[in-house]
Amino acid sequence: MIQRTLVLLKPDAVQRGHMGEIISRFEKVGLKMVAMKLVWADKEFAKRHYAEHVGKKFYPGLEALITLGPVLAMAVEGIDAIETVRKLVGPTEPKSAPPGTIRGDFAHVSYGYADAKGISIKNLIHASANEADAKKELALWFNDKEMHSYKTVHDVHVLE
Ligand code: UDP
Ligand code: MG
Secondary structure (H helix, E strand, C coil): CEEEEEEEECHHHHHCCCHHHHHHHHHHCCCEEEEEEEECCCHHHHHHHCHHHCCCCCHHHHHHHHCCCCEEEEEEEEECHHHHHHHHHCCCCHHHCCCCCHHHHHCCCCHHHHHHHCCCCCCCEEECCCHHHHHHHHHHHCCHHHCCCCCCHHHHHCCC
């Protein structure tokens, strides 16, 4: 039930100054940040992270976006954290992401616009899609020493 998931605040989120506001959304629901660092990924690392998308039409744009500048990588822990975080993140396309979701509140770009321009959808954030991806992605971005187990007030007021 208690899971850990990988979250990346993509370079568009970092450079638009939305790191604090986005982290705050995770804190508010009682999720716990158990690892965090800024990483400037190169193309090879991008291909490892987005292995499932290499070769797709949108991949060159996605690689350009994710290597544009540093990303804030986080390991986030909580009850069904993978699904909970994806719920807060919202669907891939900001135009159709509902208000209240991170992608719906901080962007509005559409597939049509990005495809016509030949660029990636700038939707601020990545979150692992399932348990297998979370395990693989956390191991790619963090080593064991970078992950911390500690108590927060949520352990008392949200989890108990
Ligand atoms: N993406 C894109 N165009 C597409 C599909 C995806 O630019 O047609 C980008 C977008 O930034 C997305 C990322 O590639 O977040 C990974 O795609 P995925 O389908 O895994 O979406 P996610 O899991 O991030 O919602
Ligand atoms: Mg995905």
